[in-house]
Amino acid sequence: MFNTELNYGDVYLVPRKTVVDSRKQCDTAIQFGPRRFDMPLYASNMKSVVDAETCEYFARHGWFYTMHRFNMDIVGFVRDMQAKGLFASISIGVNDDTLEQLAALQAAGLVPEYITLDVANAWCVKAERMIRHVKQQFPGSFLIGGNIATADAARDLQAWGCDAIKAGIAGGRVCITKNKTGFHRPMISTVRDCAAAVTVPVIADGGIVEHGDVAKALACGASMVMAGSLFAGYDESAGEIVEINGKHYKEYFGSASQFNKGEYKNVEGKKILVEYKGSMARLLVELKEDLQSSISYAGGKDLLALRAVEMIIVAR
Numbered sequence: 001m002f003n004t005e006l007n008y009g010d011v012y013l014v015p016r017k018t019v020v021d022s023r024k025q026c027d028t029a030i031q032f033g034p035r036r037f038d039m040p041l042y043a044s045n046m047k048s049v050v051d052a053e054t055c056e057y058f059a060r061h062g063w064f065y066t067m068h069r070f071n072m073d074i075v076g077f078v079r080d081m082q083a084k085g086l087f088a089s090i091s092i093g094v095n096d097d098t099l100e101q102l103a104a105l106q107a108a109g110l111v112p113e114y115i116t117l118d119v120a121n122a123w124c125v126k127a128e129r130m131i132r133h134v135k136q137q138f139p140g141s142f143l144i145g146g147n148i149a150t151a152d153a154a155r156d157l158q159a160w161g162c163d164a165i166k167a168g169i170a171g172g173r174v175c176i177t178k179n180k181t182g183f184h185r186p187m188i189s190t191v192r193d194c195a196a197a198v199t200v201p202v203i204a205d206g207g208i209v210e211h212g213d214v215a216k217a218l219a220c221g222a223s224m225v226m227a228g229s230l231f232a233g234y235d236e237s238a239g240e241i242v243e244i245n246g247k248h249y250k251e252y253f254g255s256a257s258q259f260n261k262g263e264y265k266n267v268e269g270k271k272i273l274v275e276y277k278g279s280m281a282r283l284l285v286e287l288k289e290d291l292q293s294s295i296s297y298a299g300g301k302d303l304l305a306l307r308a309v310e311m312i313i314v315a316r
């Protein structure tokens with residue numbers, strides 16, 4: 001028997017009676033770990049999306065962020081962010097170099113507010129060991145573990161000690177995991193299953209194409225949404241600008257791409273060029289306006305309203 005599974009483009013949300021006089025009255029704020037953020041959406045912890053300046057930009061705009069983990073001096077990053085009065089949110093891997101970086105953080109007396117364990121399939125023994133280690137050594141940090149794509153995996157990560165779980169395997173724009181390994185789950189099904197299985201917040205990661213997909217992820221039970229390509233191509237994004245025939249683009253590459261790895265080994269990502277779009281400021285405003293509108297269609301005043309909406313599949 002085959003299960004039929006759904007992606008963001010396969011479903012829509014059914015409108016309810018609006019109870020606000022203006023979309024401005026709809027509150028998009030979310031309490032996530034020790035802090036409250038303006039939006040339940042943040043940029044992927046990828047080297048082509050965020051760098052230290054991007055992270056500072058998001059933090060100063062009241063948005064959550066997570067720095068990537070590639071060739072990173074996490075001690076310097078955490079120290080700099082906290083010296084500026086901002087929160088520190090870092091990513092780590094599962095290998096011995098991560099143990100060394102964590103020991104260096106402890107030696108420097110630094111505690112990041114947020115730590116994200118970032119591997120392709122966190123439902124594995126190496127991730128379990130690292131999650132238990134981080135919870136023991138950094139009990140004051142909010143630990144996000146990912147990625148996973150099933151209810152059983154989500155339950156395990158919660159049991160191992162994760163404070164939040166990032167769900168989404170092989171749904172990203174620069175992902176080639178599904179082509180190379182045959183493994184993938186569409187996002188609506190992934191998020192619904194994972195969010196129903198655990199009590200900790202679930203982050204829906206990857207596959208956001210339209211702004212309305214954010215509302216669909218939240219309607220499935222996600223507390224936060226992570227997106228890469230949505231935030232690529234702006235002045236504030238980390239990728240390099242490329243000019244071709246007088247037109248400007250920015251690089252967007254996968255964390256498991258040859259470009260990011262520096263070698264062709266276990267490559268599960270690719271590099272693409274995305275249209276250069278100038279300043280990110282307008283995007284942040286528009287994303288908030290669109291989500292406020294979604295909340296109004298959901299018949300509520302805050303993000304909880306989206307959890308109550310009906311979801312339909314449109315026959316094609």
Ligand SMILES: NC(=O)C1=CN([C@@H]2O[C@H](COP(=O)(O)OP(=O)(O)OC[C@H]3O[C@@H](n4cnc5c(N)ncnc54)[C@H](OP(=O)(O)O)[C@@H]3O)[C@@H](O)[C@H]2O)C=CC1
Binds near residue numbers: 095168170175
């Ligand atoms: N969200 C997604 O769908 C995906 C995301 N990514 C991103 O790409 C980056 C690289 O991910 P990842 O390859 O996990 O990290 P790493 O390349 O850092 O690998 C982490 C460690 O785990 C081992 N490992 C990785 N995959 C497996 C596996 N399938 N079975 C057994 N051991 C494994 C590796 O050993 P060895 O290399 O020797 O196997 C390595 O020692 C991350 O940022 C991740 O988020 C990558 C693919 C999918």
Ligand SMILES: Nc1nc2c(ncn2[C@@H]2O[C@H](COP(=O)(O)O)[C@@H](O)[C@H]2O)c(=O)[nH]1
Binds near residue numbers: 230269
């Ligand atoms: N299979 C791969 N997935 C990757 C890689 N690098 C990052 N990612 C995941 O994609 C999302 C972003 O997706 P988008 O659709 O919003 O662009 C990111 O957060 C990671 O989870 C990779 O090399 N291979």
